[in-house]
Amino acid sequence: MTTIRPVFYVSDGTGITAETIGHSLLTQFAGFSFVTDRMSFIDDPEKATEACARIRAAGERYQVRPIVVNSCVDQGLSVILAGSGALMLDVFAPFIETLEAELSSPRVSRVGQAHGMVDFETYHRRINAMNFALSHDDGIAVNYDDADVILVAVSRAGKTPTCIYLALHYGVSAANYPLTDEDLDSERLPPRLRNYRRKLFGLTIDPERLQQIRQERRPNSRYASAETCRKEVAIAERMFQMERIPTLSTTHTSIEEISSKVLATLGLRREMY
Amino acid sequence: MTTIRPVFYVSDGTGITAETIGHSLLTQFAGFSFVTDRMSFIDDPEKATEACARIRAAGERYQVRPIVVNSCVDQGLSVILAGSGALMLDVFAPFIETLEAELSSPRVSRVGQAHGMVDFETYHRRINAMNFALSHDDGIAVNYDDADVILVAVSRAGKTPTCIYLALHYGVSAANYPLTDEDLDSERLPPRLRNYRRKLFGLTIDPERLQQIRQERRPNSRYASAETCRKEVAIAERMFQMERIPTLSTTHTSIEEISSKVLATLGLRREMY
The missing domain is CATH 3.40.50 (Rossmann fold)
Known part of the structure; x- marks a missing residue:
């Protein structure tokens, strides 16, 4: 007991x-x-x-x-x-x-300094980063010039929650790029990303886990089939390796851990909120 | 110095x-x-x-x-x-x-227990809450039955970041309801919300601050005018008061503080991630 x-x-x-x-x-x-x-x-x-x-x-x-x-x-x-x-x-x-x-200085006893809205400008930057993440979520019509980081992965590998976490807690402007069928067919880095190599971070995931997640979203679709998941993940991983994009598996990794790794790997120094 | x-x-x-x-x-x-x-x-x-x-x-x-x-x-x-x-x-x-x-028990030294993916089911619930917040963000076609909380406010008062924070850190399914012109004209609680009184929490904001935020989004629009902002906020506040909806001003309040207040006020007991 x-x-x-x-x-x-x-x-x-x-x-x-x-x-x-x-x-x-x-x-x-x-x-x-x-x-x-x-x-x-x-x-x-x-x-x-x-x-x-x-x-x-x-x-x-x-x-x-x-x-x-x-x-x-x-x-x-x-x-x-x-x-x-x-x-x-x-x-x-x-x-x-x-x-x-x-x-050599006494403590100043003020309440709510740690998680209150102390510095308005910093807070504003953080909310803007959040809006950036929300509006740059689908990879369409995105201007990556303003992004601090671009997460690259197949659909449902964990890009969106990580982008939002990075924005919310580190004020990082995080965009994401969902790998399309076309990208996967070419097995090369998508042309739109080629100018932004230093901002890229690849996420990967166990095909079995990906299948579970996609199955919940679109049951019994080709999108959620074991074969599609296996194939997409294999190609994406090969591409990351060939193009030397730093990569992390999200299967057993929390949003907090992924975010910390992304910041450490890309050398982004931001204070945490 | x-x-x-x-x-x-x-x-x-x-x-x-x-x-x-x-x-x-x-x-x-x-x-x-x-x-x-x-x-x-x-x-x-x-x-x-x-x-x-x-x-x-x-x-x-x-x-x-x-x-x-x-x-x-x-x-x-x-x-x-x-x-x-x-x-x-x-x-x-x-x-x-x-x-x-x-x-009367020794510490178990394991790394990464606090912010790692320790409990898969809990983690999954949290990601689902996040997806809920993202897909219930516009107030359209939303089924509020599954929501733990519904944030009600005029446009740009802070609903979205708060919903996402609540989902991400407390696994709370947070929906939001943006007050429309029609709602504001009637000055009554919108019919769609009447069955969910216990889930409602109103956000308000200084009209001047609201104007700044809207001005960044749609410069020199009627939407961003001082008059519109003043009027919308006044009506919303009156409605919250008449309908006895708990309310908080977001003007000088951080997302963390708003979220804590929402949880405490609605009596939602959730562990923090």
Whole structure:
């Protein structure tokens, strides 16, 4: 029997930082069933008192000490939360003093700096990158001059979600080029891409997995047949290799991992949002 | 003069956890110019040695001790990185022992658990949510039965990026409904939405800001005129209020904040990816 353990991500902001680090920590423990709950915008003593009561109640229900991963910048709120009796993990506390000493500068306690709209221009660039990804998604009538990266792949190999992730989190203008039957017949780099070699990144995928995905989309079509999938993937991979386009298989790779690899491979240095 | 300080996010995985917590920490110090660099997939001693050399070089170039925010699960790699002389902030170290004691269980050191494709089914749901958002973006021919949330707003108020964020990070099926001229004329909740009251969330925006955004899209159109923007926003806000639809202004709110508020307000409990 796995033990159930309630975990709360509490923040005076969105809670994204608390949940990111908390989730990373929990994945390092096996055999537990963590029941997680996010409490965001806990930004005054009243809300903290309410949160405290809910945390305590969870401990009573499951008969086990809850875990609180806390990113409240206001120390007073953390004190209130600690009244719940939970194990308190403060995601900033262990680093702030070290940084204050290193930088010879006190911390400025402002809430919502990490995931708020702090820098309007940067934010605007990011939204524009997103619109770029959405409007450059079909490979038709696309001007690749403005693209930072062009993902090349057969249909349904993972181009669109990756483009959107790159735009949303790195402000990268990511276009994509779906390989057509004609491209695959020629087995050469499509003429429209030849001027953009340094921006190209190829995605590939297991033919069996591709078949599953296409089957959901257009059941029993030629498009979704095992033969079509096998053939398209084989030609695309050969083309990537011949044309020396960096390539990654998306079969067992998450959008986050693909995006990180694309940035690292093409040497695109962008801060993450 | 602001001091330049090189900061490295180093990880044997994507580096997302290290950069998220590192960025949150840096936003709490004012007056510094942090030059950040991400080193992802540093997963063997050779790569760690290379990374160490680059970190040391940055320290020599800027004549100041670099800061390393490190999320390598393998302790051996951290030791190599520390050879750079940088200030080492290990994002997991302060919490792991506490958690090991609390859970009476040793940590399982596996790389890439947090942002990798660990649970295939969950990942698939997330990609499906993304496809849902992309295909339910124009409000036309949309079946709202399958939506978890329906964002309602005038054109260009921030619906699309929010829907995509909700899908990508929370696996939420988010549809949107752009208020048409006809809807605005009637000043009532559009008939198509009346069966879905509990899923509705209204977005609003400063008319001046809306005008800027629309002006970029269709310069000098009636659509982008100050009068149109003012009128549309006023009617939409009145409608949200009369129909008691929870509402948020996107003018100074980031996608992350809007998404967190939507989830909290509609009581949608989803783990974050």
